[in-house]
Amino acid sequence: xxxxxxxxxxxxxxxxxxxxxxFLLLFFLVPFILVVTISFSQQQLGVPPYTxxxxxxxxxxxxxxxxxxxxxxxxxDLYFATYISSLQIALVSTxxxxxxxxxxxxxxxxxxxxxxxxxxxxxxxxxxxSFLIRVYAWIGILKNDGFLNQFLMWLGxxxxxxxxxxxxxxxxxxxxxxxxxxxxxxxxxxxxxxxxTLLEAAYDxxxxxxxxxxxxxxxxxxxxxxxxxxxxxxPAVGEYVIPELLGGSDTLMIGRVMWDEFFNxxxxxxxxxxxxxxxxxxxxxxxxxxxxxxxVLEESKR
Amino acid sequence: MNVQIQERSAPAAGRQxxxxxxxxxxxxxxxxxxxxxxxxxxxxxxxxxALLGSSGCGKSTLLRIxxxxxxxxxxxxxxxxxxxxxxxxxxxxxxxxFQSYALFPHMTVExxxxxxxxxxxxxxxxxxxxxNEALDLVQMRRFAQRKxxxxxxxxxxxxxxxxxxxxxxxLLLLDEPMSALDKKIRxxxxxxxxxxxxxxxVTCVMVTHDQEEAxxxxxxxxxxxxxxxxxxxGPTEVYEYPNSRFSAEFIGSTNLFDGxxxxxxxxxxxxEAPGLPARLYINHGITGPLGMNVSVxxxxxxxxxxxxxxxxxxxxVQGAVKDVAYMGSYALYRVELGNGRMVTxxxxxLVLSQGExxxxxxxxxxxxxxxxxxxxxx
Amino acid sequence: MIKPSKPMSxxxxxxxxxxxxxxxxxxxxYSFNESxxxxxxxxxxxxxxxxxxxxxxLITAAWLSLKIALMTAFASVVIGTWGGFVLARFGRFxxxxxxxxxxxxxxxxxxxxxxxxxxxxxxxxxxxxxWPQGRGVFTIWIGHVxxxxxxxxxxxxxxxxxxxxxxEEAAMDLGATxxxxxxxxxxxxxxxxxxxxxxxxxxxxxxxxxLTAFLSGPGSTTLPLVxxxxxxxxxxxxxxxxxTIFILLVTIGVVxxxxxxxxAERKRAREMRMAFQSESTLAETDNSPVMARQAExxxxxxxxxxxxxxx
Numbered sequence: 002x003x004x005x006x007x008x009x010x011x012x013x014x015x016x017x018x019x020x021x022x023x024f025l026l027l028f029f030l031v032p033f034i035l036v037v038t039i040s041f042s043q044q045q046l047g048v049p050p051y052t053x054x055x056x057x058x059x060x061x062x063x064x065x066x067x068x069x070x071x072x073x074x075x076x077x078d079l080y081f082a083t084y085i086s087s088l089q090i091a092l093v094s095t096x097x098x099x100x101x102x103x104x105x106x107x108x109x110x111x112x113x114x115x116x117x118x119x120x121x122x123x124x125x126x127x128x129x130x131s132f133l134i135r136v137y138a139w140i141g142i143l144k145n146d147g148f149l150n151q152f153l154m155w156l157g158x159x160x161x162x163x164x165x166x167x168x169x170x171x172x173x174x175x176x177x178x179x180x181x182x183x184x185x186x187x188x189x190x191x192x193x194x195x196x197x198t199l200l201e202a203a204y205d206x207x208x209x210x211x212x213x214x215x216x217x218x219x220x221x222x223x224x225x226x227x228x229x230x231x232x233x234x235x236p237a238v239g240e241y242v243i244p245e246l247l248g249g250s251d252t253l254m255i256g257r258v259m260w261d262e263f264f265n266x267x268x269x270x271x272x273x274x275x276x277x278x279x280x281x282x283x284x285x286x287x288x289x290x291x292x293x294x295x296x297v298l299e300e301s302k303r
Numbered sequence: 304m305n306v307q308i309q310e311r312s313a314p315a316a317g318r319q320x321x322x323x324x325x326x327x328x329x330x331x332x333x334x335x336x337x338x339x340x341x342x343x344x345x346x347x348x349x350x351x352x353a354l355l356g357s358s359g360c361g362k363s364t365l366l367r368i369x370x371x372x373x374x375x376x377x378x379x380x381x382x383x384x385x386x387x388x389x390x391x392x393x394x395x396x397x398x399x400x401f402q403s404y405a406l407f408p409h410m411t412v413e414x415x416x417x418x419x420x421x422x423x424x425x426x427x428x429x430x431x432x433x434x435n436e437a438l439d440l441v442q443m444r445r446f447a448q449r450k451x452x453x454x455x456x457x458x459x460x461x462x463x464x465x466x467x468x469x470x471x472x473x474l475l476l477l478d479e480p481m482s483a484l485d486k487k488i489r490x491x492x493x494x495x496x497x498x499x500x501x502x503x504x505v506t507c508v509m510v511t512h513d514q515e516e517a518x519x520x521x522x523x524x525x526x527x528x529x530x531x532x533x534x535x536x537g538p539t540e541v542y543e544y545p546n547s548r549f550s551a552e553f554i555g556s557t558n559l560f561d562g563x564x565x566x567x568x569x570x571x572x573x574x575e576a577p578g579l580p581a582r583l584y585i586n587h588g589i590t591g592p593l594g595m596n597v598s599v600x601x602x603x604x605x606x607x608x609x610x611x612x613x614x615x616x617x618x619x620v621q622g623a624v625k626d627v628a629y630m631g632s633y634a635l636y637r638v639e640l641g642n643g644r645m646v647t648x649x650x651x652x653l654v655l656s657q658g659e660x661x662x663x664x665x666x667x668x669x670x671x672x673x674x675x676x677x678x679x680x681x
Numbered sequence: 682m683i684k685p686s687k688p689m690s691x692x693x694x695x696x697x698x699x700x701x702x703x704x705x706x707x708x709x710x711y712s713f714n715e716s717x718x719x720x721x722x723x724x725x726x727x728x729x730x731x732x733x734x735x736x737x738x739l740i741t742a743a744w745l746s747l748k749i750a751l752m753t754a755f756a757s758v759v760i761g762t763w764g765g766f767v768l769a770r771f772g773r774f775x776x777x778x779x780x781x782x783x784x785x786x787x788x789x790x791x792x793x794x795x796x797x798x799x800x801x802x803x804x805x806x807x808x809x810x811x812w813p814q815g816r817g818v819f820t821i822w823i824g825h826v827x828x829x830x831x832x833x834x835x836x837x838x839x840x841x842x843x844x845x846x847x848x849e850e851a852a853m854d855l856g857a858t859x860x861x862x863x864x865x866x867x868x869x870x871x872x873x874x875x876x877x878x879x880x881x882x883x884x885x886x887x888x889x890x891x892l893t894a895f896l897s898g899p900g901s902t903t904l905p906l907v908x909x910x911x912x913x914x915x916x917x918x919x920x921x922x923x924x925t926i927f928i929l930l931v932t933i934g935v936v937x938x939x940x941x942x943x944x945a946e947r948k949r950a951r952e953m954r955m956a957f958q959s960e961s962t963l964a965e966t967d968n969s970p971v972m973a974r975q976a977e978x979x980x981x982x983x984x985x986x987x988x989x990x991x992x
Contacts, residue, residue, distance in 0.1 A: 013859070013860075017771075021760060022776065024760060025784065028823060028827050029783050030783060032795075032799050032801060036801055104697070108685060112694075118939070119939075122939050125935075126936075127701050127702065127705055129931045130927055130932075131908075133890055133908055133912065134908075134920075134924040137912045138707065138924070139704055141704075141707060141708070141711065146720055148707055178701075232788075235789040236789055239791020239792070239793050239794060241791075241793055245913070256793045259793055260793060272797060273801070283790075287786065291785060294781065294785050370850075370854055391853075392854055397854070398855065399850075399851070403845055403847055405847035405850065405851035407851075407852070409869045418857075419856050422855060422856035422861070423856055450952075455956045455957060467855075
C-alpha cells in the first residue's frame with residue numbers, strides 16, 4: 002500500500018523479492034526437506050552413506066520408506082530419556098536466566114540515562130568474544146581443583162571439593178552464562194520503554210512498591226519475558242558445545258546424541274531422524290516465537 | 304471565534320475556467336474502506352487551493368494521488384491537460400513539501416535543494432545557479448553548507464520549500480505546511496510562505512486540518528468529510544454561506560436551530576423551530592418545499608444579548624447566562640434556553656466595557672438580525 | 682521520578698557483572714601463568730604467547746577463519762540488507778509469512794539442525810550436479826552466510842522501519858527512480874545498521890564451531906575447530922593466551938565503536954541545540970516536533986547485539 006517503491010516496475014518488484022526468497026528457499030527450506038527424506042533411508046557404507054529412497058529396477062519405480070529409525074526413536078528408553086532431559090535442562094536454564102536476568106535488566110533500565118548505554122554495552126561485551134572461549138573459561142573454575150573449589154575450601158565452607166564439572170550443574174551454569182544476554186536484551190528493551198508515570202500513578206493510588214511491581218511492571222514486561230525465554234529455550238534444547246565441554250557422560254542432550262550418531266557412528270539417516278525429532282520438540286516454541294515476531298512487526302507498522 | 308476572513312485579489316479566485324488541474328470523479332479504495340468517494344475538483348492556474356478536513360477525511364490520500372504515491376481506483380487526474388495516471392512520481396511535473404519536510408539528513412542544504420535538478424541531469428553550473436536562486440528566494444543562502452539538523456524548524460521549512468520549488472513544478476503540493484512549527488511563529492510564517500508563493504507564481508494544493516490556516520492562506524478551499532467534498536469556495540463564501548451543517552460546524556463554530564419551513568418567498572423564509580417563542584426570519588429564499596426540515600445557522604459573533612426584549616417580532620429567544628469566558632478582545636457567553644439548549648454568543652470588548660454586561664445567572668434575550676441566519680438544507 | 686533503592690541496584694548489578702566478567706578475568710590472568718597447570722599459579726611468564734606464535738596449525742586455522750569471516754560478513758550484509766529491506770518496505774505479498782519465517786527461524790534454530798541439513802544439501806547437490814566437490818571453504822562460507830543473514834536482515838528491517846518513509850518519497854518526488862532512491866537515500870541513512878550487521882556477521886563467523894564442523898572438509902580446519910579439539914581434552918594454557926588476545930581485540934573494537942558513536946551523537950545534539958537558539962529572527966524558541974523526531978530517529982545508539990535484536 003504505502004510501499005510504492007518498484008510498484009511502477011511490476012517485474013522489478015517480483016525480481017527484488019524473488020532473489021533473497023530463492024536464496025532462503027534453497028539454503029534453508031530445501032535442506033530441511035532433505036533431512037526428512039534421508040531420515041527414511043538406510044545407512045550404508047560408501048558415498049553417500051545412505052541408500053536412495055527410490056529405485057528403478059526392471060521398469061519398476063519403487064519408493065521404500067524405512068520407518069525403522071522412528072520406531073527406534075519411539076521405543077528406545079534412552080532416546081526417550083534424552084528428550085525429557087533436553088527439555089528439562091533447557092527449561093531449568095531458561096528459568097535461571099530469567100531469575101538472574103530480570104533484576105539485572107530491571108536495574109539497568111532504571112539506572113540514569115547517561116550510564117544505561119555503557120551498562121548495556123558491558124552486558125553485550127563478553128558475547129562478542131568467542132563462545133567457545135567463554136565456555137572454556139568455566140572449566141578452570143568448576144573443575145575439582147578449580148578456582149571455585151579452591152576458594153570455597155580456603156573459606157573453610159567445604160572440606161572436600163564439590164563435583165560440578167562434568168555434571169548437569171556444570172551445564173546449567175554454562176547455559177546461563179552463555180545465554181544470559183539473550184534474556185537481558187529483550188527484557189531491558191521492554192523495561193526501558195515503560196512509562197514511569199504509570200508507577201507513580203500506582204503509588205499515588207496507594208499501591209505499595211512490590212504490589213505496583215507485580216501489578217504494573219511485570220504485566221508490562223510480559224512480552225519481553227516471552228521473547229527472552231524463547232531466545233534462550235530454543236537454542237538451549239539443541240545445544241551441543243556446553244554439554245560436551247561441561248557436562249558429564251551421563252548428561253543426555255538431543256544435540257549431542259545427534260552429533261554422535263552423525264560423526265561417531267556415521268549413521269546419517271539416524272542422525273536425520275533425531276534431527277526431525279528435535280524439530281518436532283521445538284515446533285511449539287518456534288511457532289510461538291514466529292507468532293511473537295509477526296506481532297512485533299505489525300505493532301511497529303502502526 | 305477569531306477566524307480571519309481575508310479577501311485576496313488572487314487572479315483566479317472564484318472564477319470557473321477550464322481548470323489547470325482537474326480531478327475528475329476520483330475514487331480510492333483501500334481494500335473495502337473507501338478513502339475517496341467520487342471526488343471532483345478544478346484548480347485554476349496560480350491558485351492556492353486548500354483541502355480542509357479532519358484526519359481521515361481523505362485529503363491526504365488525494366494529495367498523495369496527485370503526487371503519484373497512490374493510484375486512484377477510479378477516475379482521472381489531469382494537470383495542464385495531461386493525464387497522469389500512468390506517470391510515476393519521479394516523472395511527474397509535481398513536487399511536494401512534506402509535512403515533516405523530509406530533508407535528507409545526510410546532505411547539506413545545498414545538496415538537498417539541488418537533489419531534484421541532479422536527477423534531471425541539469426549541467427553543474429546551472430544547478431549551482433538555480434540552487435542559489437532558490438535559496439535567495441527563501442533567504443537561506445548563508446546556510447547552504449549546513450546539514451538539516453543544524454537548522455531550526457522554521458529554517459528547515461524554508462529549505463524544504465526551496466527544494467520543492469527549484470524544479471519549477473507545474474503543481475506544488477503542501478502537506479500540512481505549518482503543523483511542524485511552533486505556534487508562535489506560525490502566523491508570520493504563513494504570510495512569508497504566501498509572499499514567496501505569490502512571487503514565483505505557482506499552482507498550489509495545500510492539505511490542512513487547521514481551518515484558520517486554510518482561511519488565511521487559500522484562495523479557495525474544499526471542505527472534505529468522509530472521503531467526499533462537502534463544499535468548495537472562497538474562504539469568505541464558505542464561512543458566511545456554509546452549504547451544510549458539516550461546513551457550518553467545521554469552519555468556525557455556530558448555533559444551529561432545527562426547524563420546519565413555513566413560508567418560502569424569493570426574498571425571505573420563515574422557519575418555525577419547536578421550543579422557540581418566535582419564528583426565524585431569514586432574508587433570502589431557498590429551494591425546497593414548504594414543511595421541509597432545515598437547520599438555521601447563526602454565528603456566535605452575530606448573536607446579540609440584551610436585557611430588554613428586542614423590538615423585532617422574530618429571531619429572538621429568552622435564556623439564562625450559564626457561562627461567561629473572558630477571551631481578551633471579546634467574551635464568550637453560553638446562554639441556556641428554556642428547553643435546555645445552549646446558544647453561544649461572542650460579545651465584543653467594546654460592548655462589555657459599556658457597563659451593562661450580563662453576568663452569570665442573568666436572564667437575557669438572545670437575538671439576531673434577518674441577514675445573520677443561513678438556512679441549511681443538508 | 683521513581684528511583685529504585687541504590688544499595689539494591691548496586692549489589693544486583695555488581696553481582697551480575699561479577700558473574701559475567703570473573704571467568705574472563707581469570708582466563709586472562711592465568712594466561713600469564715608459568716605453570717602448565719592452568720589453575721595453579723606458579724609465576725609470571727609470557728611463554729604461552731611465544732608458543733602460540735610457533736603453533737603453525739593454529740595460525741593457519743586463524744588465517745582461514747579470518748578469510749571466511751570477511752567473505753561471510755560481506756555476503757551476509759548484501760543478502761541480509763536485501764531481505765530486510767524487502768520485509769520492511771514491500772508490504773504484503775504472497776508467501777510473506779514463509780519469507781518472514783525463513784528470515785527469523787535461523788535466529789533460534791539450534792545450529793546442529795542447520796548443520797546437518799546444509800550438509801545433506803551439499804551432498805545431494807554434489808551427486809546431482811557434481812558441484813560443490815567435497816566440502817571446504819565454499820560450503821563453510823554458505824553455511825555461515827545462512828547463519829548471519831537473519832541477524833543482518835532483522836537489524837536492517839527494524840532500522841528501515843523506523844526510517845520515515847517520506848525521505849524516500851521526497852527523493853522520488855524530486856525525480857529519483859526507485860533504484861536510485863535506494864542507493865542514494867536509503868542506504869546512507871541506514872549505514873549504521875549495515876556496519877552493525879557487518880561486525881556481527883564477522884564475529885559470528887569467526888566464532889562458529891558447530892556449523893563449521895558439519896561443513897568443513899579436509900584442509901579447511903578453522904580456528905574454532907582447532908580450539909575445540911584441544912579444549913575437549915582439558916585445560917590448556919596456550920588457549921588462555923589465545924583467548925586473551927581475542928578478548929583484547931574485541932574489547933578495543935567494541936569500546937572504540939561505542940565511544941565514536943556516542944561522540945557523534947553528542948555533537949549532533951549540541952548542533953541541534955544551537956540551531957534552536959539561532960532562530961531569534963522569528964521567535965525566541967522554536968521547539969519544533971520535527972527536530973525532536975529527527976533527534977530520536979537519526980542516531981540510535983546501535984547496541985551491537987547478537988540475539989534479541991527484535992523487541
